[in-house]
Amino acid sequence: MIAHDNEPRLMKGNEALAEAALRAGLQAYFGYPITPQSEVLEYLAAEGAGRGCIVLQAESELAAINMIFGASGAGARVMTSSSSPGISLMQEGLSYMASAQLPCLVVNVNRGGPGLGTIQPAQGDYFQATKGGGHGDYHLIVLAPSTVQEMADMVFEGFRLAESYRNPAMILADGALGQMMEKVILPKQGSLPIVPRPWATTGKPPTRERNIITSLFIQPEKMEQVNLILQEKYRRLQGEAQFEVLETDDAEILLVAYGLSARICQKAIELARVKGIKTGLLRPKTLYPFPSTALAERAETVEAILTVEMNAGQMVEDVKLAVNGRRPVQFFGRMGGMIPSPEEVLNQIEALAQGVALEAERS
Helix, strand or coil, X not given: CCCECXXXXXXXXXXXXXXXXXXXXXXXEEECCCCCCHHHHHHHHHHCHHHCCEEEECCCHHHHHHHHHHHHHCCCCEEEEECHHHHHHCHHHHHHHHHXXXXXXXXXEEECCCCCCCCCECCCCHHHHHCCCCCCCCXXXXXXXXXXXXXXXXXXXXXXXXXXXCCEEEEEEEHHHHHCEXXXXXXXXXXXXXXXXXXXXXXXXXXXXXXXXXXXXXXXHHHHHHHHHHHHHHHHHHHHCCEEEECCCCCCEEEECCHHHHHHHHHHHHHHHHCCCCEEEEEECEEECCCHHHHHHHHCCCCEEEEEECCCCCHHHHHHHHHCCCCCEEEEECCCCCCCCHHHHHHHHHHHHHHHHHHHHHC
16 A cells, blocks of 8 residues: 555646656656656656656657666666657667566656647557557556546556566556646655665676676577566466446446546446436556456446547457457547547447347347
């Protein structure tokens, strides 16, 4: 459990995240400004030096992720942040770090795309975050906050998971969460201990062999062994899947959404229940590992499932895999920085409820 302060503060999401990183013992941050996450760099630049954190604006996102590689390899607790196009530039470095089994925390405050797109919030980076993004067989650990409070708390959880499993972790937020202000009770300074790093390149004492950190394994037999080690780690990671449910005990229609979309769905559920439509929500808090077992269990007790996202339909694929044909799965989304309204989601719920009723009459 994370220890927290007693008094709440009113903070912007990006700034709450940055403050939480310092309180988590962040030792080095390397990044590059891009809207809508630039406040992370700005806050750390103002606060970091006096609190034991190296903060450097790199010449590009390519440079930043390779600085993260080096600092993590030396045993530091490290973080970078960016938004969608900048995260794309980091993919090669993230693949290297996954192969070398180096922990770090990456924050993506998602904006609309593809391309340079817009600075408005979106969820179009789900595939990139959860399916690897770069080359090779690897995964990032992916956390999805839906409040400013979780923007802060998931910093601690991201570092814990990254360092426990020696794997890059990502907080996948969006522009609205980064920019909105809410009350937040910050985690206490120093409540996340630095775990031992016997693998770090901190100089070779005479009592052990050299530590060599690399992602290059020329012999295919060795590369396969590295991959097998990674796949076993990803299997163990499945036990870390986290989720939240709302009004699911009697639900006939289940919404599945994360981040800002989940907040919109909460209001849509209120509106649906006023109209007598028993609707609930399953909100994944980890997108990788995805809470497939929890979703499969709830698929047995509902009539239909609606996935709501701010993209063209990405998480819906994981929802369908988890449900495995037990129930029909529908999708509703807005793209390019457009945010769905609760009323739009309600319209989809009503159409789905009508379809369920017609199917019941036929049978």
